Amino acid sequence: MIILSAKKLCKTFKTPELVKILTDISLEIHAGESIAITGRSGEGKTTLLHILGTLEPFDSGELMIGGKPFQARTASKFRNARIGFIFQAFNLLEDFTALENVLMPARIARKPFDRKKGLELLSLVDLVPRADFPAKLLSGGERQRVAIARALCNDPDILFADEPSGNLDHANADIVSNLLFDLVRSSKKTLILVTHDMELAARCDRKFSLSQGKLV
Numbered sequence: 734m735i736i737l738s739a740k741k742l743c744k745t746f747k748t749p750e751l752v753k754i755l756t757d758i759s760l761e762i763h764a765g766e767s768i769a770i771t772g773r774s775g776e777g778k779t780t781l782l783h784i785l786g787t788l789e790p791f792d793s794g795e796l797m798i799g800g801k802p803f804q805a806r807t808a809s810k811f812r813n814a815r816i817g818f819i820f821q822a823f824n825l826l827e828d829f830t831a832l833e834n835v836l837m838p839a840r841i842a843r844k845p846f847d848r849k850k851g852l853e854l855l856s857l858v859d860l861v862p863r864a865d866f867p868a869k870l871l872s873g874g875e876r877q878r879v880a881i882a883r884a885l886c887n888d889p890d891i892l893f894a895d896e897p898s899g900n901l902d903h904a905n906a907d908i909v910s911n912l913l914f915d916l917v918r919s920s921k922k923t924l925i926l927v928t929h930d931m932e933l934a935a936r937c938d939r940k941f942s943l944s945q946g947k948l949v
């Protein structure tokens with residue numbers, strides 16, 4: 734089953750200057766597959782990931798997710814229910830605890846606060862002892878793990894991960910990538926990953942490289 738399909742997606746940023754980022758990006762991703770997107774800094778990997786994850790609009794082309802065409806009107810609801818995002822800069826809420834951060838997608842979906850569920854999510858990333866620490870007191874590796882647990886909160890079909898090991902030392906990068914791949918395998922999720930790390934990319938079923946606006 735094809736879970737995500739992109740046809741001839743184009744993207745240009747118009748402010749502060751005209752910058753053509755993506756030209757005619759086409760891609761089909763099957764459910765349960767893992768995909769790596771590599772490429773030099775500034776090539777547009779984060780932009781592409783945000784477009785595929787419905788966080789960023791595109792100029793032309795088609796995007797189908799879960800068999801339905803992308804619609805701006807319903808995107809946020811769909812995203813919250815079906816998509817998990819691990820951001821390049823984590824995007825944790827600094828004054829909220831690790832537990833509150835992992836439960837944020839549930840809160841956005843107006844589900845009642847569920848501490849037990851939060852602790853279960855934190856136990857997946859081995860962070861129960863930090864449950865009640867505000868995010869600002871966590872180390873880089875711990876933040877990354879909170880961001881992974883948060884992405885799993887609403888049990889999404891597709892996980893998007895932007896440089897999930899990019900900010901970590903080698904040992905922590907290994908821990909985080911093992912964790913991510915174990916979680917993806919055990920729960921049969923689709924993973925779309927952006928990385929500079931060739932070892933991490935090699936663990937994915939398919940690899941693409943983004944260069945001069947094209948995916949090869």
Ligand SMILES: Nc1ncnc2c1ncn2[C@@H]1O[C@H](COP(=O)(O)OP(=O)(O)OP(=O)(O)O)[C@@H](O)[C@H]1O
Binds near residue numbers: 781
């Ligand atoms: N909102 C925006 N408006 C204008 N230009 C932007 C905007 N967002 C990104 N860009 C530009 O688009 C280019 C691609 O950015 P993007 O963050 O997608 O790159 P990347 O491949 O993820 O890089 P890195 O590996 O460093 O994370 C960059 O040159 C950036 O300056």
Ligand SMILES: [Mg+2]
Binds near residue numbers: 778779780821895
């Ligand atoms: Mg990036």
